Amino acid sequence: MRPVSGTVKDMTESGARSPRLLRRLNAQTLLRHALTTGDFAAAEAMRASGLSRATVLGVCDELVAAGWLEEIADSRLGGQYQRGRPARRYRLREDAGVLVGVDAGESRFDVAVADLRGTVLAQRHREADPGEVDLDGRRDLVRSLVEEALADPAVQGVPPLVTVIGVPAPVDADGASPEDNSAFWSLMNPGVDPGIPGLVLRENDANLAALAEHARRPEQHVATLLTGERFGAGLVVDGRLLHGRRGGAGEMRFLDLLAADDPDAGPSDGLGALARRWARGELERSAEPSVLRDLDPGRLDAPEVFAAAAAGDALAERIQRRLGERLAHVAVVLASVLDVERIVVAGGIAEAIGPVLAHARTVLEADFYPPHPELVASTLGRDVIVQGALEMGLRRIREDPLALDPGGQSVEVTPSE
Amino acid sequence: MRPVSGTVKDMTESGARSPRLLRRLNAQTLLRHALTTGDFAAAEAMRASGLSRATVLGVCDELVAAGWLEEIADSRLGGQYQRGRPARRYRLREDAGVLVGVDAGESRFDVAVADLRGTVLAQRHREADPGEVDLDGRRDLVRSLVEEALADPAVQGVPPLVTVIGVPAPVDADGASPEDNSAFWSLMNPGVDPGIPGLVLRENDANLAALAEHARRPEQHVATLLTGERFGAGLVVDGRLLHGRRGGAGEMRFLDLLAADDPDAGPSDGLGALARRWARGELERSAEPSVLRDLDPGRLDAPEVFAAAAAGDALAERIQRRLGERLAHVAVVLASVLDVERIVVAGGIAEAIGPVLAHARTVLEADFYPPHPELVASTLGRDVIVQGALEMGLRRIREDPLALDPGGQSVEVTPSE
DNA sequence: GGCCTAAATCTAGGCTCTGAATCAAATGGT
DNA sequence: ACCATTTGATTCAGAGCCTAGATTTAGGCC
Structure with a gap:
């Protein structure tokens, strides 16, 4: 099957017609069904699509020829009733393609490869000193890590259809990041294809975290705070991820307003950074006794503060409350705007954030009118960005699968005609 | 033509097929073209739709039979070239239907009737004392005002296809408003069809203002602050109006955070209300001389304050600066989240808001990092909500015109089959 | 009236879908 | 082993809709 150029959406919106428009719509419907259910019999597809048997089988034949589906000989599986002629069953081909999700953090690099259903097949991780890796270095690092993950035996050499790279910088609709003074964003987002085959997309890391959380409760409106050293939010409202003009939706510059009086806190500081800086600041400025004084100040970090607070240390408790208050304020802004x-706190710090969330809830109830957003910690851990990247890849594929060529099956378009 | 139930979108998304799906898609394309351009020749539609002449004419015949289009005898108009057989031209029927936009404010009621191109044909206005009109009273008032406007000679008895009612309350996807303690919202949004023929939709007034402003610069991401006595924002991001869980997107409850220390200001106070309350508060608490003292305190309002500031009154200038500061803070929150x-200030106060905007821009540049949002006053005046209501109606019609029955042409569906 | 041009109309042909009729493959009972 | 039953696949006629090309038509111009 020669791929038809352009997407169905393009065609219906522009109004340009192709003789195969209807066929294409039907193929898309059935392929989406396959992407969701994995395998199916013709009768099931007839029910789901409203098409006649002849049409369903015809379309499935084409999808088989195109490399998307395969017919499974072992029909009548799953212990359904056993009478009558066995149904023909079709299944998404395992080797049609894989998805790659990348978390290209400031110092942590994570890659996961998943099949078209979203099941993770292989993962790779690497750390790099942010000061030592330049823009090309980051690009090479991502490419080599992806290549390694794709070479994993579990992937079986299946080529990637879509690769989504999460970066700690705003990303606009074109995949580019705005200029910033420090050039940090353009360092984080090279903005050029790193030489990975297939479709390569870039997205802000907090936005990917939001997609991962949204996938767990698709009906909800949710803000996902990716925090730790930095603070960024991914916003899913009315079922859509918000981007804004420069991809900057979810930036927390408004924290300037709340933190203007705070010598230790900047607007882009995450809860982890704040815990450390507030603790150091208080220890320096007062002589108040605290178990935190026994620790190496260079290693003083959020987990230590939380542990001390749990042990009853007054100074640590105070810091925990301040964190909760700040979080509550962020929650109020997001919930009211x-x-x-639901507001999810994600990132490395999420595991330990429980007590801070508890205090934030108290602040919400004491100081602000309902309705209050639900404040929860992400259960996806550090994988949240990679998970979100895979989710974005899945969405992209489901949205318009026929725009992509299934693995190895891509046919050269003859230049003539 | 018997109307087909359901929308094309439904069908393509659910996958259910009708034998007329393709025809319907084409009809939709051409009808959208007609809604945008008004009248057109077949050749033009062929270019715009990519369809062949035979198809275009066939579809147009059906649209004529359905009551959407009419063929104009006077073809070859507009002074185009004169050679060859004259083209058949089609035009949107003036009597296919009208749009109704309603601003059902707390005390002001405005109605505009427009044709399907958005040109306003008739308007009506009425004031009502909010304390005297209950829920049924408001509903009746809206209905009678709409009926009056529809009875205007300029409307020529054309029936309304879509009526959009703007209310000062959050409205969720189903047209309902959440419960609130004061029952103010449910008073403002009766939530039941007021007996107006055709499709009746409800939407938050600030959201409608945002649609009106967005229509002027469709490519921009814009927040529209509807202010005066109250403060509400309509948010158009990534080309879409945001609603959120309960339709509460754009509520300004976060102003609690900024105004917590202010005895005179509440979070839902608009710039008009603030100007008055701050002025009264300052006049009471100090003996500072001010021309505002000469005015009747009961009538002291934003325009008087701005006029006094323009005349150099120090107290009034201070209040104007405080307003600008508050506006700048709101702008920072919206721009960063x-x-x-672009942030547009709309509502009755927009005409006089210039000096406040000017100071707000100064605050933005002095206290916050760029990029700064553009701060402008709406030029649509008090009509902004009605305009937005018409815009929403237009969007709804363009989105799926075939879901509606053009004026008077609606055919009863026989119960059989 | 005859010519020119551009559009409408007519005609043939090809896709694609549906639905009915027919065929095929499995099971279970005898 | 054989056959009835059940269920799905296959085939085929028919209809809807689209395109492309040939033909006709409407109006202006000479």
Whole structure:
């Protein structure tokens, strides 16, 4: 099957018609069904699509020829009733393609390869000193890590259809990041294809985290705070990820307003950074006794503060409360501007954030009118960005699968005609 | 033509097929073209749709039979070239239907009737004492005002296809408003069809203002602050109006955070209300001389304050600066959470808001990092909500015109089959 | 009236879908 | 082993819709 150029969406919107428009719509419907369910019999597809048997089988034949589906000989599986002629069953081909999700953090690099259903097949991780790796170095690092993950035996050499790279910088609709003074963003987002085959997309890391959290409760409106050293939010409202003009939706510059009086806190500081800086600041400025004084100040970090607070240390408890207060304020802003019902704290710090969330809830209830957003910690751990990247790849594929060529099956388009 | 139930979108998304799906898609394309251009020749539609002449004419015949289009005898108009057989031209029927936009404010009621191109044909206005009109009273008032406007000779008895009612309350996807303690919202949004024929939709007034402003610069991301006595924002990000869980997106409850220390200001106070309350508060608490003292305190309002400031009154100038500061803070929050590039101040106060905007820009540049959002006053005046309501109606019609029955042509569906 | 041009109309042909009729493959009972 | 039953696949006629090309038509111009 020669791929038809352009997407169905393009065609219906521009109004340009192709003789195969209807066929294409039907193929898309059935392929989406396959992407969701994995395998199916014709009768099931007839019910789901409203098409006649003849049409379903015809379309499936084409999808088989195109490399998307395969017919499974072992029909009548799953212990359904056993009478009558066995149904023909079709299945998404395992070797049609894989998805790659990348978390290209400031110092942590994570890659996961998943099949078209979203099941993770292989993972790779690497750390790099941010000061030592330049723009090309980061690009090479991502490419080599992806290549390694794709070479994993579990991937079986299946080529990637879509690769999504999460970067700690705003990303606009074209995949580019705005200029910033420090050139940090352009360092984080090279903005050029790193030589990975297939479709390569870039997206802000907090946005990917938001997609991962949204996938767990697709009906909810949710803000996902990716925090640790930095603070960024991914916003899913009315079922869509918000980007804004320069991809900067979810930036926390407004924290300037709340933190203007705070010598230790900047607007882009995450809860982890704040815990450390507030603790150091208080220890320096007062002589108040605290178990934190026994620790190496260079290693003083959020987990130590939380542990000390749990042990009853007054100074640490105070810092924990300040963190909760700040989080509550962020929650109020997001909930009132966007009417999100759920706010998820994600990132490395999420595991330990429980007590801070608890205090933030108290602040919400004491100081602000309801309705209050639900404040929860992400359960996806450090994988949240990679998971979100895979989710974005899945969405992209489901949206318009026929725009992509399934693995190895891509046919050269003859220049003539 | 018997109307087909359901929308094309439904069908393509659910996968259910009708034998007329393709025809319907084409009809939709051509009808959208007609809604945008008004009248057109077949050749033009062929270019725009990519369809063959035979198809275009066939579809147009059906649209004529359905009551959407009419063929104009006077073809070859507009002074185009005169050679060859004259083209058949089609035009949107003036009597296919009208749009109704309603601003059902707390005390002001405005109605505009427009044709399908958005040209306003008739308007009506009425004031009502909010304390005297209950829920049924408001509903009746809206209905009678709409009926009056529809009875205007300029409307020529054309029936309304879509009526959009703007209310000062959050409105969720189903047209309902959440419960609130004061029952103010449910008073403002009766939530039941007021007996107006055709499709009746409800939407938050600030959201409608945002649609009106967005229509002027469709490519921009924009927040529209509807202010005066109250403060509400309509947010258009990534080309879409945001609603959130309960339709509460754009609520300004976060102003609690900024105004917590201010005895005179509440979070839902608009710039008009603030100007008055701050002025009264300052006049009471100090003996500072001011021309505002000469005015009747009961009538002291934003325009008087701005006029006094323009005349050099120090107290009034201070209040104007405080207003600008508050506005700047709101702008920072919206710009950083949503990355909107433009913030429009709309509502009755917009005409006089210039000096406040000027100071707000100064504050933005002095206290916050760029990029700064563009701060402008709406030029649509008090009509902004009605305009937005018409815009929403237009969007709805363009989105799926075939879901509506053009004026008077609606055919009863026989119960059989 | 005859010519020119551009559009409408007519005609043939090809896709694609549906639905009915027919065929095929499995099971279970005898 | 054989056959009835059940369920799905296959085939085929028919209809809807689109395109492309040939033909006709409408109006202006000479």
